[in-house]
Amino acid sequence: MAGGREGSATGIGGNERRMTMIMLMKYSMPFVIIMLLSIVVGFMIYERTLHVLEQEANRTNRLLLEQGMGALDSRFQELDATIRKIGEDSSVARLQQIAEPFGSDSLYRVIETRNRLQEYAALNELVLDFFILYKNNELVLNDKFIARFGDFGDTLSYSPEEAELLPALKKSYYYKEMLPSKRAVLNGKAHNVLTYAHSFGFPMHSNGTMLFLLDEDEIRKLLGGLNIEGGWAYIADEEGRILTSLSGDDSGMTAPPHQPSESPGMASERLGDEDLIVTYVKSPYNGWTYAAAQPSQVVYDKIYYFRKTIYGALFLFLVAASLVAVYFAYRNSRPVQALLQTLSKYAPEPVKAGGNALGSIQVTVSKIIESNEQLQEKVNRQLPFLRASFFERLLRGQFSSEGDMEAAMRNLKVHWDDGDVFVVAVLSFPSGEGGARELRVERLNECKAVVSEYVQRGTQGPAYAHETDDDKMALIFNFPGGGTDEAIYKETAAKLECLLFDMEHMYGIAMSIAAGGISRRWTAISRSFLEAQQTLMGGRTRGVAWHKDMGPQRDGYSYPENMENRLIHLLRTGNVDELAELLDELHRQNFANRRLSFFVLKVFLFDFIGSVVKLSDETGMPGLELDSVGLTAVDSAGSIEEQFLLIKDRLLAMCRTVEQSKRTEQHRRFDEYIRYIDEHYADAQMSLALLADRFQVTETYLSRWFKEHTGFHFFEHVEHRRLERSKTLLSETGMAVGEIALTVGYSSANTFGRAFKRSVGVSAMAYRNQIMAESKN
Numbered sequence: 107m108a109g110g111r112e113g114s115a116t117g118i119g120g121n122e123r124r125m126t127m128i129m130l131m132k133y134s135m136p137f138v139i140i141m142l143l144s145i146v147v148g149f150m151i152y153e154r155t156l157h158v159l160e161q162e163a164n165r166t167n168r169l170l171l172e173q174g175m176g177a178l179d180s181r182f183q184e185l186d187a188t189i190r191k192i193g194e195d196s197s198v199a200r201l202q203q204i205a206e207p208f209g210s211d212s213l214y215r216v217i218e219t220r221n222r223l224q225e226y227a228a229l230n231e232l233v234l235d236f237f238i239l240y241k242n243n244e245l246v247l248n249d250k251f252i253a254r255f256g257d258f259g260d261t262l263s264y265s266p267e268e269a270e271l272l273p274a275l276k277k278s279y280y281y282k283e284m285l286p287s288k289r290a291v292l293n294g295k296a297h298n299v300l301t302y303a304h305s306f307g308f309p310m311h312s313n314g315t316m317l318f319l320l321d322e323d324e325i326r327k328l329l330g331g332l333n334i335e336g337g338w339a340y341i342a343d344e345e346g347r348i349l350t351s352l353s354g355d356d357s358g359m360t361a362p363p364h365q366p367s368e369s370p371g372m373a374s375e376r377l378g379d380e381d382l383i384v385t386y387v388k389s390p391y392n393g394w395t396y397a398a399a400q401p402s403q404v405v406y407d408k409i410y411y412f413r414k415t416i417y418g419a420l421f422l423f424l425v426a427a428s429l430v431a432v433y434f435a436y437r438n439s440r441p442v443q444a445l446l447q448t449l450s451k452y453a454p455e456p457v458k459a460g461g462n463a464l465g466s467i468q469v470t471v472s473k474i475i476e477s478n479e480q481l482q483e484k485v486n487r488q489l490p491f492l493r494a495s496f497f498e499r500l501l502r503g504q505f506s507s508e509g510d511m512e513a514a515m516r517n518l519k520v521h522w523d524d525g526d527v528f529v530v531a532v533l534s535f536p537s538g539e540g541g542a543r544e545l546r547v548e549r550l551n552e553c554k555a556v557v558s559e560y561v562q563r564g565t566q567g568p569a570y571a572h573e574t575d576d577d578k579m580a581l582i583f584n585f586p587g588g589g590t591d592e593a594i595y596k597e598t599a600a601k602l603e604c605l606l607f608d609m610e611h612m613y614g615i616a617m618s619i620a621a622g623g624i625s626r627r628w629t630a631i632s633r634s635f636l637e638a639q640q641t642l643m644g645g646r647t648r649g650v651a652w653h654k655d656m657g658p659q660r661d662g663y664s665y666p667e668n669m670e671n672r673l674i675h676l677l678r679t680g681n682v683d684e685l686a687e688l689l690d691e692l693h694r695q696n697f698a699n700r701r702l703s704f705f706v707l708k709v710f711l712f713d714f715i716g717s718v719v720k721l722s723d724e725t726g727m728p729g730l731e732l733d734s735v736g737l738t739a740v741d742s743a744g745s746i747e748e749q750f751l752l753i754k755d756r757l758l759a760m761c762r763t764v765e766q767s768k769r770t771e772q773h774r775r776f777d778e779y780i781r782y783i784d785e786h787y788a789d790a791q792m793s794l795a796l797l798a799d800r801f802q803v804t805e806t807y808l809s810r811w812f813k814e815h816t817g818f819h820f821f822e823h824v825e826h827r828r829l830e831r832s833k834t835l836l837s838e839t840g841m842a843v844g845e846i847a848l849t850v851g852y853s854s855a856n857t858f859g860r861a862f863k864r865s866v867g868v869s870a871m872a873y874r875n876q877i878m879a880e881s882k883n
Contacts, residue, residue, distance in 0.1 A: 167332055167385040167398045168372065171339075174328040178341075179391040181230045186282065188226050189304050189316055197222045198238065202306060202313045207245045208254070216245065216252060223249040232320045234292060234299065237262070239276040240314040262319075265289045271301075279305045279312040282392075284343060287322050287350045298322040300349060322350050329398075337382065337400035344393040354400070375399075493518050497572040501530070501580055503632030503672050511628050516806070520570070522628065527585040529598045530634040531621040531650075532642050533557065535577045550577050553615050560608065569601075578642075580635060581605075594624050595654070602650045618642065620651045629684050633691060636666050663702055663710035664695035670717045673757075677721065680765030682758060689754045697747050707746045718753055775801075776815055779808075787827040788851040794820050828852065829865050836870060837877040843870045 192198055197219040204212045223238075227249040237248050237258075244255040251261065255276060264271050268288055280303035290299045300320040307313040325341070329352060332339050340351035375382045386397040496514050505511045515522065535553045554573055561571040561581065568584035583598055602619050609615040622637030637653040669692075676685040696702060696710055782800065786792055797820070798805045812820045828850040835846045847858035862870045 167334070167400070168387060170329075170331050170333075171385060171387045171396045171398055174332075175387055175389050175394075175396050177328050178232075178325065179389055181232050182392060184230050185233070185302065185318060189282070189318075192223070192226055192238070192316060193304075193306065195219075195222060199306075201240060201245060202242060204243055204245075207240075207243050216247065220247050220249060220252055223247070232324050234297060234319045234321050235262075236316065236318045238314060238316050241276055241312060242314070261293060263291050275301070275303055275315050275317060277312070278315075279307070279309045280315060281305065281309075284349055286347055290319065292319060300325065325350055326352055329396075332398045334398050334400050337398065339396075339398040342395045342397070346395075349394070489518065493520070493570075494572065496520070497570060497580075497582070498574075500582075500628075501572065501574065501632055501635040503629070503666075504675075505629060508628045512810075522584060523586060525586075525588050527588045527594055528625040528628075528631050528634065529583045529585075529594065529621060529623075530625070530631060530638050531581045531583070531598070531602060531619055532574070532635070532638040533579045533581065534618045534620075534642055535579075536616060547576070553617070554579055556613050556615060557605075557609065560605070580638070582631065588626065591624055595652075599650065599652075606650065618651070619649070620653070622653050627684070627687075630687070632672075640664075663700065663706055663713075664692070665710060665713055670720060673717060673721055677757065677761050677764060680761055680768045682761045682765055685761050686758055689757065693747075693750065693754070697750070704746075711746050711749060714750065714753070718757070779812070783824060784827065787824050788831070788849065790848075790851050790853050792824060792851060824851075825861055825865070829862060832858070832862065832870070833866075833873070836874045846870070 197215070200215065201207060201219055204215065206212060207216045226236075235248065237246055237251070239246055239255065239258075246253050246255050246258045253261070258272065262272070265288065271285075271288070282304050283302070285301040285303065287298055287300055290297055290301075292299070297319070298321075300322055302318040302320055303315050305312045305315045329339050329341075332354075334352075334354035336354055338351060338353045341349045343349055372383060372385045375384050380401055382399045382401060384397060384399045386395060388395050496518055499505060499514075500511070505514070535550055557579060558571045561569050568586065570582045570584070572580045572582070574580050583601065585594055585597070588594075589597075598621060602621065606617070606619065609617060620638045620642035622634035622641065625631045625634045641651050641653045641656060669688075672688060673685070675681075676688065692714070696707065702710070779797065779801070782797065783792070794805050794809060798808045801808075809820060812818070812823070816823060818826075832846050832850045835841055835849065836843075841849070843859070844855040847855045850858070852858035852861070859870060862873070866873055868876070
């Protein structure tokens with residue numbers, strides 16, 4: 107008995123060893139085959155690889171130069187476009203004719219122009235700052251700076267040896283000229299800058315110069331990836347002047363400007379005792395030369411090093427690959443071996459080894475979950491910046507319709523309904539006069555952070571805080587479901603008084619608050635914000651000031667700075683209701699709420715007419731010409747109001763024409779969408795994404811449009827067409843249910859069955875039997 111058990115144990119042990127050897131051989135074979143194929147293929151491509159490396163070493167710098175050149179050309183195209191817009195701006199051009207810009211009659215024009223320049227302040231990352239130097243009146247300004255030229259040196263100065271550069275920039279004529287790199291001090295901070303100058307006027311008569319200061323360090327970054335070890339790189343203009351340059355590691359070389367041919371290429375040159383490989387490209391946009399040089403010995407040393415490395419690596423690969431193959435075979439076979447050894451003790455027949463896919467599936471699923479969590483974390487980190495951008499556009503009136511707002515809010519966790527009412531309040535914090543500027547800024551930031559956190563806690567109900575200036579914040583109060591004006595004002599006043607009290611007594615923050623009117627439409631929120639700003643400028647320093655409590659004004663008319671853009675948006679989109687509301691608000695503010703003098707009303711009318719002329723030019727729509735409006739001489743406040751109402755009627759008529767045209771176009775596109783669905787609904791790939799791609803629109807737009815024009819969602823319409831066709835096939839043919847499902851566009855009979863029963867109330871087979879029974883009767 108004992109001998110039998112020992113023999114059995116010996117047999118089982120021998121089987122296990124044989125199974126282990128078989129598993130190792132089975133799992134090692136793929137590694138061995140891959141190893142042998144890799145060695146064979148490696149030797150076959152080795153010589154070709156060396157040749158390619160020699161060529162690649164020569165091409166790399168040219169490709170990097172072209173990439174840097176392309177990036178810079180794109181930035182300069184943007185810069186030239188900005189220069190053209192500034193040069194065409196009527197406000198900028200008018201200042202050339204003003205003899206004394208700081209006089210009482212001209213100062214408001216200068217300030218208006220400075221505010222206009224804020225539209226061009228968001229330049230590309232190369233631009234440190236820009237200035238406009240007027241030759242005739244010694245004026246210097248940009249979007250945040252106004253001064254005489256004599257005081258400009260406190261803001262911008264070049265190195266002492268370039269002391270005469272600034273006067274020359276003002277007096278001389280420049281046409282898109284880039285000056286080589288110079289050391290300059292801008293706002294008290296030293297920079298290496300390239301100066302880009304473009305003058306007003308003509309070569310023999312310059313009226314001034316637009317000055318753009320480009321950060322040389324940013325330009326050098328675009329050349330930072332060049333392989334110039336022991337060499338150099340530079341950018342030169344068409345005249346051969348080196349605008350900027352950099353040297354590689356351990357390089358003390360400088361080179362004269364290189365003048366290549368028109369096409370990109372490479373040349374071998376000798377500089378002193380050194381043989382150089384010079385790569386160069388020439389910009390098709392501005393004719394600049396981009397060059398990079400590297401000692402030839404450095405290039406070839408890398409190739410020789412690679413050759414020696416390959417020989418050593420191949421030998422090590424042969425040894426290591428064998429060990430790795432055995433190791434991975436053993437590691438991958440262990441789970442299967444353990445399972446097979448356990449099963450072999452009880453199985454009546456030998457168990458064959460199989461693959462193990464569960465581990466790979468587990469790893470893959472884990473990675474997907476981890477990647478999804480990381481993506482969600484990134485989205486959440488970007489959410490505050492996206493919300494800030496949305497509220498900035500909202501308060502500035504830069505949305506043309508509520509549909510655009512709804513699309514923007516969808517992913518920002520901002521939820522508003524059509525019946526909601528809004529009130530905007532502006533908070534102003536005292537910045538203080540004493541102490542360092544950094545301390546004042548830090549204190550203001552603390553105040554804004556406290557208010558933002560206070561609002562986020564929800565103690566004020568649905569509300570949103572947005573920073574609008576260094577010392578100001580806007581609060582947007584949301585009242586779901588609406589209510590009467592009296593109730594809304596009362597509730598808002600209670601919230602603001604509570605906010606004032608809590609801030610002062612709990613945090614020691616004193617501030618002024620101004621509140622605008624009630625907005626019952628999303629697009630009117632910007633008007634409430636503007637009213638709050640106007641109220642805040644009324645001079646009240648404590649407590650809550652309301653726009654509705656402001657008396658009639660005599661000192662100035664109401665014409666917000668973003669009015670032209672809003673007029674263009676509304677006219678182009680055919681939004682008649684919002685355009686009428688906008689024009690009615692202008693009429694109410696200037697002819698009803700304000701007691702303006704005849705002269706001020708006349709200035710307002712001319713300002714409004716200027717916007718209408720610009721509106722006609724930018725939209726390209728006929729019918730807005732002044733002579734067609736029928737303007738006559740104005741000699742009283744009543745005639746000014748009549749002219750305003752006449753222009754208002756013409757604008758509304760034009761907007762109705764645009765609306766009708768868009769409505770006709772929408773009907774045409776609707777027919778195209780429906781026709782395409784009717785022709786392709788049987789395609790199992792039919793989806794909202796496919797339809798959006800077919801007609802080059804977004805899925806969000808198409809989904810919203812479909813719901814508005816049909817009353818159904820897209821998938822409901824497609825399902826309805828498929829089920830109607832399936833009913834016909836069930837009643838008129840003998841096709842199987844599964845075949846019908848595939849014919850009408852469903853990927854499986856189960857999916858079709860669930861959809862059919864949900865819509866019809868009975869299964870497909872029951873429907874067919876019912877139809878057959880009715881036909882017999």
